[in-house]
Amino acid sequence: MAVLEVNHIKKVYKTRMGGEEITALRDVHFSVEKGEFVAIMGESGSGKTTLLNILASLDTPTVGKVLVGGKDYSTLKDDERAIFRRTNLGFIFQDFNLLDNFTIEDNIRLPLVLAGENHKTMDQKVVPMARSLGIDQLLKKYPYEVSGGQKQRTAVARALITRPSILLADEPTGALDSRSTTNLLQQLCEINRSGQTILMVTHSNVAASYASRVMFIKDGEVFHQIYRGDMTRNEMLDKIFDAVTVLMRGGEDSES
Numbered sequence: 001m002a003v004l005e006v007n008h009i010k011k012v013y014k015t016r017m018g019g020e021e022i023t024a025l026r027d028v029h030f031s032v033e034k035g036e037f038v039a040i041m042g043e044s045g046s047g048k049t050t051l052l053n054i055l056a057s058l059d060t061p062t063v064g065k066v067l068v069g070g071k072d073y074s075t076l077k078d079d080e081r082a083i084f085r086r087t088n089l090g091f092i093f094q095d096f097n098l099l100d101n102f103t104i105e106d107n108i109r110l111p112l113v114l115a116g117e118n119h120k121t122m123d124q125k126v127v128p129m130a131r132s133l134g135i136d137q138l139l140k141k142y143p144y145e146v147s148g149g150q151k152q153r154t155a156v157a158r159a160l161i162t163r164p165s166i167l168l169a170d171e172p173t174g175a176l177d178s179r180s181t182t183n184l185l186q187q188l189c190e191i192n193r194s195g196q197t198i199l200m201v202t203h204s205n206v207a208a209s210y211a212s213r214v215m216f217i218k219d220g221e222v223f224h225q226i227y228r229g230d231m232t233r234n235e236m237l238d239k240i241f242d243a244v245t246v247l248m249r250g251g252e253d254s255e256s
């Protein structure tokens with residue numbers, strides 16, 4: 001069953017004075033099956049953040065619908081939508097978005113506190129989650145005392161602690177060095193292999209090569225998709241490189 005259905009969405013921004021209209025998404029239509037790992041790529045301004053914000057229910061499409069687990073959350077009231085978002089979606093961002101005055105443990109625990117879970121249940125969830133991400137020795141530390149890679153793994157633990165149906169990641173490796181990037185991507189693959197659906201916006205060909213599908217957005221539309229199938233990561237990387245080259249030429253394949 002599709003865990004996410006994006007039905008012909010269009011997003012038009014109106015400038016503050018009401019004059020100019022900017023069409024950020026023209027007609028985006030796709031679905032994501034449970035357990036997929038989808039990378040979303042595209043040049044700056046192609047509409048990736050707009051799409052992610054709509055998927056995250058932080059913004060609404062001008063036309064079209066987004067269904068998560070078959071449910072259209074735009075029909076919910078604000079407080080119901082917040083609960084729906086909290087239980088169904090997990091987020092990680094380029095700049096980690098951890099709370100500096102909270103320990104690593106309390107950062108991971110936060111979504112459970114917001115969900116009103118009791119202390120015993122929280123403890124039973126936080127330690128195994130931290131262990132699975134290799135940060136269980138850091139639980140009493142503060143974000144400023146750990147590395148960028150460890151901060152991002154904390155953010156992943158926080159995003160997954162409520163067992164969301166979809167993990168949404170916005171440039172998660174953007175602020176990491178190459179070793180931490182590889183570690184994080186391998187960890188995301190492992191999490192994906194355990195059944196977690198992941199959608200990741202990235203500018204990095206290498207990061208995208210870890211996904212099971214890469215979707216290219218151009219001028220507010222899905223321009224091209226690459227499915228991993230039996231391809232190795234290097235073969236996938238070559239395909240992504242070719243597609244990015246075509247995109248940079250303006251979408252014209254020189255061989256066609």
Ligand SMILES: Nc1ncnc2c1ncn2[C@@H]1O[C@H](COP(=O)(O)OP(=O)(O)OP(=O)(O)O)[C@@H](O)[C@H]1O
Pocket residue numbers: 013014015022023024042043044045046047048049050051
């Ligand atoms: N709040 C807004 N009001 C008006 N126009 C906007 C707004 N947000 C985005 N846009 C415009 O919509 C288009 C798509 O922007 P978006 O941020 O989604 O692109 P992007 O692919 O995420 O770019 P980047 O890779 O640089 O982050 C751009 O033309 C942008 O200027």
